[in-house]
Amino acid sequence: MKKSIILIALFLLSHFHSAKADEGMWVLPLLSQQNISQMKGLGLDICAEDIYHPDSVSLKDAVVIFGRGCTGEVISPNGLILTNHHCGYSYIQQHSSVNNDLLTNGFWAKNRNEELPNPGLTVTFIDKIEDVTDYVQNEIKKDTVGQELNYLSATYLNNLAEKKIGKDFLKKHPGITVTIKPFYGGNQYYMFTQKVYSDVRMVGAPPSSIGKFGADTDNWMWPRHTGDFSIFRVYADSTGNPAPYSEENIPLRPKKYFNLSTQGIQENDFVMLMGFPGRTNHYYTPAEVIERRDIENSIRVEVRDLRQQLMLEEMLSNPKIRIQYSGKYATSTNSYKSSKGMNKMIEQQQMIPLKESEQKNLLIWSEKHGKPEYRQAIEDITEIVNSRADLKKRQQYLNEALFIGIEFSRVPTNQEVIDKMKISKKKILSDSALKIVEKGYLKFYNKDYAPEVDKKIAKALLKLYAEKIPKNNRPSFFKTIDKKYKGNIDLYVDALFNRSIYGNPAQYEHFKKHPTINVLEQDVMVDFAKSVREEARNISNALKRQEIKISNAQRTYIKGILEMNGNKPSYPDANFTIRLTYGNVSPLNPADGISCRYYTTLDGVMEKEDPDNWEFVVSPRLKELYKKKDFGTYARPDGKMPVNFIANTHTTGGNSGSPVMNSKGELIGIGFDRNWEGITGDIQYQKTYQRTICTDIRYILFIIDKYAEASHLLEELNIN
Known part of the structure; x- marks a missing residue:
């Protein structure tokens, strides 16, 4: 093994006390070595193996790639997938017309026969993660006629993945794919075995006046008041395996699904997100x-x-x-x-x-x-x-x-x-x-x-x-x-x-x-x-x-940064592979004289209402519920209806739809955006500025229950 790999292994296996609590997009197989002690110190109540276990069911198994660039999570034993409204937006649009405008009016299937198929949409589960650094480097050494950038080439690395797992295995397991991704500029490699489902049906989506409230004006801004969620369902064949769309398919019985918590959040509460961040450049010169x-x-x-x-x-x-x-x-x-x-x-x-x-x-x-x-x-x-x-x-x-x-x-x-x-x-x-x-x-x-x-x-x-x-x-x-x-x-x-x-x-x-x-x-x-x-x-x-x-040169530069850091854990740049990030529910003080609390309520939706501006239209139904304070069991202790909250977790594009979990691993919200001041977290995380903006699970349940009157969906969920 090369000296650089030995050095990387040493710092990855070191104690975590020198790293910041809220910075990092951490690789799941290394949580026990890198992160768990500090996560426990911040308030985590479950074990590392509950989050990720290489040989058993864990929270990782309930987190999926939704489509080609978002994250989703399984929330029921019948294959319901929760993700962002903006992640499902193009599919909502595909089912819309002037005479049946689902973007404007929303959509809620009353039963499974009404759930809408979405050709081209996939949901991808991560079955297995393996460190294949030695394997890849040995294969690169043997490839004397290859391209100079094979060590970063997706085509070359995926061919190696297929070679490693075997074409016969892939033929016998429809829907299984394998991919190898480079980390630290090509100094380390992991192989991901994935199961891809292509029969994914739309179950529910709020109107854009809720799911896209604030639109372009509020995008990348805090405070926010957006119910950015949509619901889909994964279908499989009778054996639970991926299959093309068919009326004979049945809802997937997943290995794992999230429990939902309506207990709410407080400032400084421990939270963690798991998802598929797309691209960061932490090692830029x-x-x-x-x-x-x-x-x-x-x-x-x-x-x-x-x-x-x-x-x-x-x-x-x-x-x-x-x-x-x-x-x-x-x-x-x-x-x-x-x-x-x-x-x-x-x-x-x-x-x-x-x-x-x-x-x-x-x-x-x-x-x-x-x-x-x-x-x-x-x-x-x-x-x-x-x-x-x-x-x-x-x-x-x-x-x-x-x-x-x-x-x-x-x-x-x-x-x-x-x-x-x-x-x-x-x-x-x-x-x-x-x-x-x-x-x-x-x-x-x-x-x-x-x-x-x-x-x-x-x-x-x-x-x-x-x-x-x-x-x-x-x-x-x-x-x-x-x-x-x-x-x-x-x-x-x-x-x-x-x-x-x-x-x-x-x-x-x-x-x-x-x-x-x-x-x-x-x-x-x-x-x-x-x-x-x-x-x-x-x-x-x-x-x-x-x-x-x-x-x-970048690979060498990154190697140098890692060697210089010695025993300080350093996370790799995002590359649309599953990662964990964690921190605290935290208010934001982005500039002199500006102070924002960590949550927003439905009061803010009504305050922002502008019937002459398409970005801030509020539906009569939502105003009626607000006027009556008909919030069911989802209100805060002060009687107000929570909408969004923020946490100082380290996220980027691709984290849209990521499950936000409390210390027990229960779902308390979904991430959907970042704040304007925290965008540079793609280059350099800064705790003062970086926030993940999340839709509170209580607002999501309120919309499903009270607004859409789709209580049949709530019957599938495990709500605490």
């Missing part, structure tokens, strides 16, 4: 923080601000477009506001000086201990970040303005069909070839695509892109704009929609009557899409050597 601020974040804010203004104008003027673009708008604004907040807080919280201090400490330590490779790593990272700045700007503008911003940049190119047609030398598409084209068309031109919106946005974003990127660095379609349309972007975009088979349904139907290869080859939107993708490849290839060098 100062140069990388500056790059994140000036390129990734700044360009995202600039481009999305323009796109969102145009999108919102259309949404507010047309109910159909509001439903079509609600999910797209929410996704866009979330990252936009996060990036904007991070840039502000990088300056306000002196994030660059903090990282400079950490870097300086490593330089001093490495010189003292004769470790010149760590100084070299810092110099390499700084040099590469500076030298790639122009390429990174081109890449970010291309991605944000053209690929994400303009929907028709993702039209199918049908290259496979064209190549086959050329070989056969036929001009008219065969029935099988036309079916392939049809599938691509329907995927792009789906029920949530509005060409008039895309056209308007495209004109604005292409003009912005042309202002920011010099002529010699633009995609090739700009030559067409300059030569054929005299530089007039509006005329060019109009022509794309007027001439492409993807411009409107009538043009596609006309193509179907005469489906020739020439039409596919010469389609103007396809030419645009190919041009964007070609430019993306060119930039990616130009950055490739730098990416290899900087990844190697």
Whole structure:
């Protein structure tokens, strides 16, 4: 075993007393060695094995990946899954129409026959976690013809995972997948065996006036008053195994589900969250923080601000477009506001000086201990970040303005069909070839695509892109704009929609009557899409050597930080693997003269109500319950209805929907956001600022019981 791995093992197995109580996204197999003594000191009443046990059932078995980027938890013996409203938002939207607007009105299945299937939605359980560091490193040594970044390559590592578990095993166990993830920049590896269920049905969701109350204005802010939750159910075959949707499937009987506590929370109470944080950069150097601020974040804010203004104008003027673009708008604004907040807080919280201090400490330590490779790593990272700045700007503008911003940049190119047609030398598409084209068309031109919106946005974003990127660095379609349309972007975009088979349904139907290869080859939107993708490849290839060098330098830099820290436990950056974070229910004092308590109540919803602002509409039913104080058994001791609370736990994107547990491991809420001031926790956790915003389980139960009158769901739950 390499010396670096030995050193990592030593600090991971050391006592935890030197680490902060509320910082960290901790790896579950190491809780007993790293965390449990301090967790007990903070008030934890259960054992480490109750949270995670490698060979027995534990709380870990009730925590799932919901979809592709959220967390959920099992809350009943019949497979009910609780997650955020914003995590289920796109599926609620898919079932919505102008005549049946579930986003506005909410949805509650009265029985299991009314539960709605969601094609493409999955729920993933983690069956097993294994340290496979030695295995991976030995395989990398044997791979003499591999790529230089195999040690970080998802494809390469997942192939190793399949090799380790065996293809026969996977064939005999439908729904089982395996993945290997790198930790500490590729200094350590874990393999995760997962069970993936694809029959997931929507059971209940409050109206957006509850589940999305405050919308963009309140997003990333505290205090909040949002009932951000939705409920789904996992179905399985008769043996409890994953199976495609079928009316014959039955509700999953899970290994573990959460007990719910309505006993409430107090300031300084111990809490813990388990979930799947997506991405953090705790080991950034100062140069990388500056790059994140000036390129990734700044360009995202600039481009999305323009796109969102145009999108919102259309949404507010047309109910159909509001439903079509609600999910797209929410996704866009979330990252936009996060990036904007991070840039502000990088300056306000002196994030660059903090990282400079950490870097300086490593330089001093490495010189003292004769470790010149760590100084070299810092110099390499700084040099590469500076030298790639122009390429990174081109890449970010291309991605944000053209690929994400303009929907028709993702039209199918049908290259496979064209190549086959050329070989056969036929001009008219065969029935099988036309079916392939049809599938691509329907995927792009789906029920949530509005060409008039895309056209308007495209004109604005292409003009912005042309202002920011010099002529010699633009995609090739700009030559067409300059030569054929005299530089007039509006005329060019109009022509794309007027001439492409993807411009409107009538043009596609006309193509179907005469489906020739020439039409596919010469389609103007396809030419645009190919041009964007070609430019993306060119930039990616130009950055490739730098990416290899900087990844190697980052791995060395992280190794140096770990060695310098000695016996101090250090958690790895988030990589969408299951983690535990813990801390206390804690108020927030984000700035001079501003003091916020740790909870909010339904009083605040009524105080914020604005019937003329779609973000702050309050439903008559909720106002009626509030007026009567009809809160059932869910009110606080003072008679008020709790809504949200905050804790100083360390979370990030991907933790949305994470179960918030008390000292007994009971569910007391679900995490759904962070505060604006704590966004820089992705780079450097700071206890003063970082808070996880949670929906109180009492508010969730109140909405289910009193608002939705869905008491049949409560009968499935174990409520204390």
